[in-house]
Amino acid sequence: MVCFLHRLITAIRGYWDEGKRKSPGCISSEEAYVPPQLFYNGKVDYFDLQRLGGLLSHLKKTLKDDLASKANIIIDPAEIQATSMDDLDEDEESGAAQRPFGAAAMGGALARPSWLSSPTLGRANRFLSTAAVSLMTPRRPLAPPEKVKVRTLAVEQRTEEDIEGSHGNDGLLLGRPLEEPDQPITEKSLLEILDGVVMMYNLSVHQQLGKMVVVSDDVHEYAVALKDTEEKIARCPSRRPDILEELQKSQKVFAEKLNHLSRRLAWINATIYSREKMLDVYWLLRVCIRTIEHADNTGSLFAFTPEFYLNVAMNSYSALKNYFSPSNNMDELPGYEETLTQLAAILAKHFADPRIVGTDIKDSLMQALASYVCYPQSLRAVERIPEEQRVAMMRNLLAPYEQRPWAQTNWILVRLWRGCGFGYRYTRLPHLLKTKPEDANLPSLQKPCPSLLLQRHMAELLCQDKDMAASFLNSVLNQLNWAFSEFIGMIQEIQQAAERPERNFVDTRQLKVCATCFDLSVSLLRVLEMTVTLVPEIFLDWARPSAELLLRRLAQLLNQVLNRVTAERNLFDRVVNLRLPGLESVDHYPILVAVTGILVRILVDSDRQGVSRAAAVLLSDPCFQLHSIQHLLGENEVNEAGATLPASERKHFSLHAYTDYISPEEEQKVEQMLRFLTEESKEAAASAAPTSEEDLCPICYAHPISATFKPCSHKSCKACINQHLMNNKDCFFCKATITGVEDYSKPASS
Incomplete structure (x- = not known):
């Protein structure tokens, strides 16, 4: 075919x-x-x-x-x-x-x-x-x-x-x-x-082109095996002729197979992946792009377009990028930059097009856009599309995460931010540097290439549309709460299975889901860091009706993450030290630097009023523990009896240890934040007044009652009822519809 x-x-x-x-x-x-x-x-x-x-x-x-x-x-x-x-x-x-x-x-x-x-x-x-x-x-x-x-x-x-x-x-x-x-x-x-x-x-050609790429992979594998065998032959002691003979047999087999595959690869490159054939596929890509553009102009009749036109547009671009010989450079194709921009416009417009209803094709468009923003050349193509389309794309990416597949959307926002966040300039995690990646061409392993232009569009949208900003951040916080809770629950099961005396195996699917929940938690934290950096007033400007509530929820989640991850020899520590296959990405560094980036932004880089508000909310959260912040720098590590641990037993994680990842300026900001929180926590502890149990909020049992629901007159703290009303309008206790919330203060005792 x-x-x-x-x-x-x-x-x-x-x-x-x-x-x-x-x-x-x-x-x-x-x-x-x-x-x-x-x-x-x-x-x-x-x-x-x-x-x-x-x-x-x-x-x-x-x-x-x-x-x-x-x-x-x-x-x-x-x-x-x-x-x-x-x-x-x-x-x-x-x-x-x-x-x-x-x-x-x-x-x-x-x-x-x-x-x-x-x-x-x-x-x-x-x-x-x-x-x-x-x-x-x-x-x-x-x-x-x-x-x-x-x-x-x-x-x-x-x-x-x-x-x-x-x-x-x-x-x-x-x-x-x-x-x-x-x-x-x-x-x-x-x-x-x-x-x-x-x-x-x-129907068939793209799959056949993909199958032929396997030959190139086989050539690489046999070349590595042959080189490894030759090195073993060179190290083989003369007193072991039996081993030498077996190695020479293996060398001969690998050499013959490599010779055969190399000839086949040369034939494929000369016939299937030649420059002429590449131009044919490129022509077909441009045909599909023009066809989609003309069909799009018809408005509602665009729905009649067969799905395979979008599939071929995406697959033919993938074939040109990944299948054809490296000697055939895509940049040399006629009109390549313009074609790249046209395809970027199609992906940006149609990944959230209401005229497209198929789940599979919508997922394919989202994945294609996510891959597109990982590479500098294609990301610049996205930045070249008309401003109106760029803004519309960012608006669709900032839609609330509920009731839609949100993981790919979040991944796109993370890629636009990667390279700008706190300690977020890495391509691979520090603890994985010594291991070889399965495929260095994977989108997730590309060097950071943030888009300041698209970040600016995001900031403008969140700043101008207060309702959209509140619903977007509420959904991100909800998903973070879910993802991290699921992760903790799963590592508890894994730890229990690992500690059983009988021989047992942890399901690989469970490990994969666990690692995915961890990665989602990290990426959601990075989106929050991106938002609080670009538009801090969403959390710190209390003229916005949702700012205080969002800041309290943010502080609550950050404290929960810190407490779970930084405690000495806790559940997270034990599972990380197991180094189970499938949990390679689970480590202290990615999640702690994401949390640190958010804290530094609201406690160090904001104005005086913003810092004061953020500190007050953070310290008033019942889950706040100063030693969790101290652990970021490896300070004040104590055992259960309260004694300082000796150096040999101290926690290994410290931001000071990642000099290649954390800049000196970032370290200084963390130290400044720690000093500030230490002083503020002392003042807060001195001024705190005891609260009787009957005056505590019956929902969270952390804050005093401060709000009354209308018309049912049930009571809770403002933080709990405001958070509840973000997602549900029924009373938490009696399920009556809440029509209003009034301030409540306990009457003075006679």
Whole structure:
């Protein structure tokens, strides 16, 4: 199929450009695209392939008015009832009656062979039959637009008139939307073949290109094995000829296999991954981009576009980037920078497009955008798209995390910040430097490349839209609470399993989920650090109605994380020291520096009023423990009896130990923060007044009662009820709908 695809592209471009020479008004093959009317006028059979807006039968019902108003097409009521082309083919007579008399005279419809139900074989057969009908028929003049009743025709029922049109009938181009330019493109049969080439790439060619990359991986593995064997032969003592003989046998096997694979790789690079073949795939990428752009201009009719056009756009770019020989540089492709920007615009616009309903294609778009922002060149392409589209993309990324897949969204925001955060300039974690990565080309292992431009857009949006900022941060805090709680629960189970005397194995899936929850916790903390750095007033400007509540919730979560992670020889410590396979990313450094970055920003880098508010809220939280802050610098480590630990038993983690990751300026800020909190905690302890148990909030048992609910008159502290109202309007105790909250103060005793 790979060879067939390249030959078909060569033939299409040859005939396309020949038609351009005969009809100068047509576009050249360099500007080729598939017009959007092919996706909804019923002239082309897409079998049961998914459309961006869902099932075709559903789209015909919901968008029939748009088809009539925008494309002058009225869907046959019988067509709306049909669920697939096969349903229509059951009654051949009714299908034949739909055709003009002249078409019937040319030959009746043949029974459809069962093997034609296969999209791959059926479409391949259609390429040849369509080309045979008419390849270079002159274009007819266009008639004034009128509403036409259409019904999808099976491939075997179509005639040359159905494809090329006649006497004002547009054939394949029936139903041109107003947004589509009124100019000839090329011969209509070529458009259908081009559409089939895109489908062919999606169905089989991309997978075949990917399989051939395995040869390159095998060559690398055998080369490493051969080198390792030769080094062992050089170290083998002369007194062990038996070992030497076995090593030489292995060397011979590896050398023969490497020779065979190297020849095969050379052939693949010369034939499959050559410069000419790369240009073909690049041309197909540009065809898909232009097709998507034209379809997008039709508004609601964009939903009729088959999903495989977006898939091929993403996959062909991936193939160009990852499959082709390094000697074929992508930067040398004609118009590469512009193409990169066009693809960036498509990903930025459509990853949250409400016209796209398929879960799989939406996930693919999100993953493609997440990968796009990991590489400097493609990230700069995102920054080159129009400002309106950039702002809209950031607004979609800042939508509340509830009720949608949020992990990839959060990952994108983290990548935009990585390189700017506290101690966040690393490519790999410090404790993993001595291990080899499985694949250095993975997006997550790319060097930090933050986007100050997109950060600025984020700051402007959060600053201007207070409601959006509050709902976004509330969702981030909710997800952080969930992710870290799940992580702690799972490491408790892992620790219990590891301490059992009988031989046992921890489920690898559980380890993977545990590591994922830890990574999510770290990334959510980094998004909070990014937010508090870019827009500190969201937490510290109490003129905002949600600022105090958000700051209290932030302080609560930061204290919980610190207490769990910094306690000496605690659960987290023990699980980290086990170094279980699958938990490689779980370590003190990534989560503690993320927390430290947030604390430094609100306690050191803010103005005096902001620092005062942040310190008061942090110290008033019942979970605050000063020694958790001291542990960041490895200070004041004591045992359970209160004695200072000897140096040999002290906790290993200290920010001072990461001189390659933490700058001297950052260390000084942490020391300044520790001194400030030490003084503030002493003052707070001296001025604290005891509170009786009956005056404590019945929800958290940490703060005094300070609020009354209306109309039910139940009571709690302000922090608890405000946090509850962010997600639920029912009373915490009686489930009555809360209409208001009033301040409460205990009446003075007589």
